Amino acid sequence: MLSKLERLVDEIGDLNSKLILLVGLSRSGKTHLLRQLAANLAVEPLNISAVLARRLAAIPKPKRSFAVGEELREVCVRARMDEVLLLDNLELLFEPGLQIHPLELLKGLAHCKRVVAVWPGELRGDRLIYADLTHQEHCDYSREGVVIFEI
Incomplete structure (x- = not known):
């Protein structure tokens, strides 16, 4: 799975939007896969909630x-321009x-x-969903303009 993701990261550079979303069920290994990619690329992943909260x-x-x-x-600019930005x-x-x-x-x-x-x-059909429909943080987005890597 890691080799597929690395290949996709290499190939995405020619696209207009260079965003890959790791999508899978809770505890499916998304963070673990991101950390493996980070180790191979020698790039530190950013914990967005922790950094932005401060x-x-x-x-x-x-x-x-x-x-x-x-x-x-500003947080993301600190990463070198030739690096891949890894967000969790x-x-x-x-x-x-x-x-x-x-x-x-x-x-x-x-x-x-x-x-x-x-x-x-999660991904439901062609929609990216965050939280239940009844939850105040519920969001529903089209996957258009995004490369999905399902786990």
Whole structure:
């Protein structure tokens, strides 16, 4: 499975959106696979929820929705341009108070750099789902413009 993902990471560089989402059921090994890829590429994966929580804590709540995109880009810019950006623990991006579209934010990061992210939800047909329909953080996105790597 790791060799398939490595091949896909190499091939995605020619696409407009260079976003690969690792999608699978809870405890299916998405984070483990991301860490294996990180070890092979000598790249440190980013725990987005932990990093952004620290950065956003200093920003007043009403301004966080405007700041989160810039804060995420700043964190990601620290990675070298020739590296692949590896993202895990995206749950904070789905916080309703932030009033952002997490998938669009990830797609924006992937225009300039290859991005591999662990999707914290599931794939149903051609839809990327985060949380139950009854949950306040529920999101439902088309998989258009994203390369899905199912585990």
